[in-house]
Amino acid sequence: MMTRLAAALVLAPGFAAAAEIELPTRIDRVTVYPDGAVVTRLGKAELLQGASQIVLRGLPATIDPASIRVEGKGSAGFSVGAVDVRLAPGEARPVLDAVIEGKLKTLREEKETLAGQIAAIEAKRATIERFGQTGPDKLGPDGKALPVADWPAVFEAIGTALVKVHEELRGVRARAAEVEGEIAALERAKPQPGRPGAPKRDVAIAVEAPGPVAAEFTVSYRVGGASWTPQYEARLTTAAAGGKPGLELVRRAELRQSTGEDWSEVALTLSTTRSAGGTRVPELTPVQVMFFEPPVLYEARPTARAQAPMAAARAKAEADAQAEASQRAAAAPAPVAAEVQTATVEAGAYQASFQVPGRATIPQDGSSKTVLLSQAKADPALTARIVPELEERAYLEASFVHEEAAPLLPGPVALHRDGTYIGRGRIGLVAPGDRVELGFGADDKLKVTRAPVRRRENEPNWLGQSRTDLREFRTVVKSLHAQSVKVTVTERIPYSENSAITVESLPAQTTPPTEKQVGDKRGVSAWTFDLAPGAEKEIKLAYRIKWPGDREVTYVPQPGPGPQPLPRSLN
Numbered sequence: 309m310m311t312r313l314a315a316a317l318v319l320a321p322g323f324a325a326a327a328e329i330e331l332p333t334r335i336d337r338v339t340v341y342p343d344g345a346v347v348t349r350l351g352k353a354e355l356l357q358g359a360s361q362i363v364l365r366g367l368p369a370t371i372d373p374a375s376i377r378v379e380g381k382g383s384a385g386f387s388v389g390a391v392d393v394r395l396a397p398g399e400a401r402p403v404l405d406a407v408i409e410g411k412l413k414t415l416r417e418e419k420e421t422l423a424g425q426i427a428a429i430e431a432k433r434a435t436i437e438r439f440g441q442t443g444p445d446k447l448g449p450d451g452k453a454l455p456v457a458d459w460p461a462v463f464e465a466i467g468t469a470l471v472k473v474h475e476e477l478r479g480v481r482a483r484a485a486e487v488e489g490e491i492a493a494l495e496r497a498k499p500q501p502g503r504p505g506a507p508k509r510d511v512a513i514a515v516e517a518p519g520p521v522a523a524e525f526t527v528s529y530r531v532g533g534a535s536w537t538p539q540y541e542a543r544l545t546t547a548a549a550g551g552k553p554g555l556e557l558v559r560r561a562e563l564r565q566s567t568g569e570d571w572s573e574v575a576l577t578l579s580t581t582r583s584a585g586g587t588r589v590p591e592l593t594p595v596q597v598m599f600f601e602p603p604v605l606y607e608a609r610p611t612a613r614a615q616a617p618m619a620a621a622r623a624k625a626e627a628d629a630q631a632e633a634s635q636r637a638a639a640a641p642a643p644v645a646a647e648v649q650t651a652t653v654e655a656g657a658y659q660a661s662f663q664v665p666g667r668a669t670i671p672q673d674g675s676s677k678t679v680l681l682s683q684a685k686a687d688p689a690l691t692a693r694i695v696p697e698l699e700e701r702a703y704l705e706a707s708f709v710h711e712e713a714a715p716l717l718p719g720p721v722a723l724h725r726d727g728t729y730i731g732r733g734r735i736g737l738v739a740p741g742d743r744v745e746l747g748f749g750a751d752d753k754l755k756v757t758r759a760p761v762r763r764r765e766n767e768p769n770w771l772g773q774s775r776t777d778l779r780e781f782r783t784v785v786k787s788l789h790a791q792s793v794k795v796t797v798t799e800r801i802p803y804s805e806n807s808a809i810t811v812e813s814l815p816a817q818t819t820p821p822t823e824k825q826v827g828d829k830r831g832v833s834a835w836t837f838d839l840a841p842g843a844e845k846e847i848k849l850a851y852r853i854k855w856p857g858d859r860e861v862t863y864v865p866q867p868g869p870g871p872q873p874l875p876r877s878l879n
Contacts, residue, residue, distance in 0.1 A: 327360045328512070329353050331525060337575035338670075339661070340563055342717075343582050345534035346375070347569070348526060355386055355521040362513040366396060368531050368568035371509050375530035378513055382523035389514035396508035408494050415491050422484040429477045436469045508568075534565035536578050538719035539678070540735055544688065544706050544748050546726055555688040555706055559681040559716070561662070566674045576664040578681070580717060660714035684712050691836075692751045692795045696758035696783045702751040702795070710738045723748055753788040754795070754839075761848075777853045777861075780817055786844035796836045801851040802863055803831040809855045817850035 333351035353362055373393040380388055511527070541558040561578050565571065662681045670677050686708035694702045704725070710716060716738035723730040723746065730749040738744055761780040785795055799821075804811050811831075821833035835847050855861050 327356055328363050329355070329360055331362045331364050331513075333364055333525075333527065335569070335571055335574050337577065338571055339577040339579055340534055340536050340565075341579050341581055342535055342537070344530055344532050345565065345567065346528055346530050347567075347571075348528040351525050351527070353523055353525065355382065355515060355517045355523050357517060357519050359514065359516045362515055362525065364511040364513075364527060365508070367509045367511055367529070368533075369509055370532045370567065371511075372530040372532075375528075376511065377526075377528045379526040380515070380523055382517075382521040384517070384519060384521045386515055386517035386521050386523060389516065391514075392512040394510050394512065396510050412491060412494050415487050415494070419484065419487050419491070422480055422487065425480050426477065426484065429473060429480060433470065433473045433477065436466060436473060531567045533567040534563075536561045536563045538562075538681075538717045538735075540716075540719055540721035541724070542706075542721050542733075542746055542748075543724045544726070544746075546690065546704075553688050553690050553706070555686045555708055556683065557686065558683050560678050561681050562676050562678050563670060564674055564676045565670055566672055568672060570672050571668070571670040573667040573669055576668040576670075576679075578662040578664070578679075580660045580715065662714070682712060682714070686711070690794065692754055692793055693747075694754070694756055694783075694785065694795065694797045695799075696756055696797065697799060700756040700758055702754035702756055702785070704748045704751045705745055706748055707743055707745045710740060710742055710744050713740060715739050716744070721746065725749060751793075754793070755786040755788065756783070758783040761850075773857045774854050775857045778814075778850070779852075780814075780848070780850040783847040783849070784844055785839065785847070787839040787841060789839075790841055792838050792840050794836070795839050795845070796834055797847050798826060798832065798834045799847070799849050800829075800832045801849070802853065804853075808859075809853065809861060811851060811853050814850040814852060817848055819846070819848045 331351045331353045333349035335347055336350045337348045339346045339348075349364070351364070355362075371393065373391075376391050376393070378388055378391060380386065511529075513525070513527075515523075517523075539560040539562055541560070543556045543558070545554045547553065563578075662679075664679050668677070668679070688706035688708045691705050691707070692702040693705050716735055718734070718736050721733050721735050723733055725748045733746055735744065735746075759782055761782045762778065763780070764776075764778040766776050781799075783797060783799070785797065787793060801813060802811055819835060822836045823834040826832045826834045837845055839845055853861070
């Protein structure tokens, strides 16, 4: 009775050993993020009655086990259970890799043998040289002098021995160099991570069916080694149809992947979300302020011993962080031009995605592929901006409102003005509805001159007298354009945070500015005006600085956002 019951339990579906069923899959679609990708595979399998395991073989080693999602449907109901990620069996290692390892082993053994031969030959040479240094007066029997008649033969023997050992040493060293070169070449030929032959992973999915089922599976997972970066092209037309300027902004994406699997004829989506970043705001910890207490010398040693494990833990954490940063840096994309495709935009509440129509093929060799994401036109506002203190030249700037649904991610922009390539700039993070400002090179039809009109600096004659420095400048902007242009001139005067140093603007000698504290920068003012064809505009600036006569002052430029100009005197 008990024997029959035991046999029945063993043969029951729930207690039988789970059978493994191979699940052939193909990559159907890929969503690429700036710092990774989510791959979706489709596959079909015939499920057996009872418990079994569906196995996907040969997935990349960089797969994130926590990201695996499995969905299934079939001709009848069935359940999906645990998902297990494991290393692929050793037979997955290519034969070529084994051959290379065999050759490397042989060459390394020969390298060791050659090293021993070199050491022996060098020892032989040293012995011969010591023998030659002994001198003929001690080479005779019992350490006595050698007969003079035998000296030529001894010299000849020593010379011959040195030549022979030198030639022998040179030959062995030449072979050792050849072996080193062969080892280096084979090391370069070995499969690298992310390439065919790299370690793989198998994914086993537990399923259970009441009977045979024809099932279809959708498996998605996140992998590293993939990225996309934005690339922009701005084409400005200063005199478009109707006499108004026009601007076209082209947004492209440069993709690159070295995940370990080829993406062949896949549906491609690009997302602005960073999948590997943090998910919560960082948390602040309390900070205590206290009086500084100098350390006690006799407590230094036991404290150091007590803190040694913590220091080791911190060192390991820093090393791990550096290794991870190096891996991310190695996966940074290299700009290589490729084919172009058109994409459509889907904007959500927190992110945007670009659906690339059709199917795309992106090999896993790290080469790049470029796709066209969007192409938008805007009505720009043109302004000639001048900073005469730094450069007596005007630069054309075009500003427009970003009206697309998807934000502009930071990236380089190629600038074209009236069909001519001007140079490269950069676009920062721009949200929909924000204004974008791009520079389009020098405006050579605006002539700018700036000159000091007056400078008066007094020297104190008695104790307690203040020193003053009065400066006055004149800037003239003349237009050579055939149409009216908008011009903005930016100037600055020093400011002081010391009550002993006073800076005052001289209104009588200064043209009233249209804007003060430009960009919330202290002392920076701007004059904006329309300049008619052939007309010129004069901007005057005057200020006075006072400080105690027994002190000296200096002018220190304060840093701001973006690249900073070289320091320049205020004259």
